[in-house]
Amino acid sequence: MKKFLSIIAIAVLGLVLAACGGGNEASGSGDKGKEITIGYFPNINHVAGMVAEEKKLHSETLPDGTTVNYQYFPDGSAFMTALETGDIQGGLVGPGPAMNHFTSGAEIHVVAAGSTGGTVIMARKGAGIETPEDLKGKTFISPRVGCTHDVQFETMMKEEYGITSSRIGGEMKHVTGKPATYHSMFVTGNVDVATVPEPWASVIEAEGSGEVLVDTPDVAYGETLPAAVFVTSQDLVKNDPELVQSIVDGHKKATEFIQNNPDEAKKIAIKKIKEITDQKLSADVIDNAWERINFTYEVNGDVLQDFANSSHDLKFLKEKPDLEGLVDTSFIK
Structure with missing residues (x-):
């Protein structure tokens, strides 16, 4: 696993991107030898990304011959920029950045949740x-x-x-x-x-x-708001829904692994956070954090709309948001 690089394009105050292959075109469902890149943060809310990477779960669900890379992000703005430029094909991000970019014209879909709470x-x-x-x-x-x-x-x-x-x-x-x-x-x-x-x-x-x-x-929306959502581009959903289904299936497998194997998932979280941030967290810290989080791929669009309304009320958004079209739950049914 690569160590984090020095600050390159985005000031991340020491927690930087480990770009393990961004900027590749996504594989079509029948193509061989293509690459996709999945993004996530080194937070407990994003353990599904860590588990998927460590257990190679996306490789189990994607078309044969697809190379899966992972890229780590310090914040939602950096993640959303990478998604919009095609450097990543999907991954886990906070609902705030996903909502803010969608209301600003970004053509994205939330296709699953990653966790609530935390x-x-x-x-x-x-x-x-x-x-x-x-x-x-x-x-x-x-x-x-x-x-x-x-x-x-x-x-x-x-x-x-x-x-x-x-x-x-x-x-x-x-x-x-x-x-x-x-x-x-x-x-x-x-x-x-x-x-x-x-x-x-x-x-x-x-x-x-x-x-x-x-x-x-x-905390406001503390137990109902997705702490992380899995997003991809509308273009990928429209032009290659089979690929999106394969990506979401890998995410679902990771979430179910966490639910069924919490002790092993915690060890993976400790390992990946150490690799990404160079900080070794104790088992006691992870145990304590785990109690505040529910790992799920189910996503409620109504909660996201309420959260968006709060963001507008606080003047983070200039116009009252309409999130119709943001959430697509067809891939988790």
């Missing part, structure tokens, strides 16, 4: 934060502006506590950075609160630099 709001020890009401004047961090975890956090804060980001005239300062750095940023006091995808919330807990302020069930 977002935790962590407060830095010593920041004087006991409840969310204490966040006025504080600095919070998320992976990207308008990403899934950002929208979940800001929706909760606005709807339940009447506190908003300075981006829309409110009292909280917002910065961004990769989740693997949040523990060190807590230690240095650079941020007060983090809206964190697992396993990085459990890392903060284990290291003792922060405490859970709001756990997964109480």
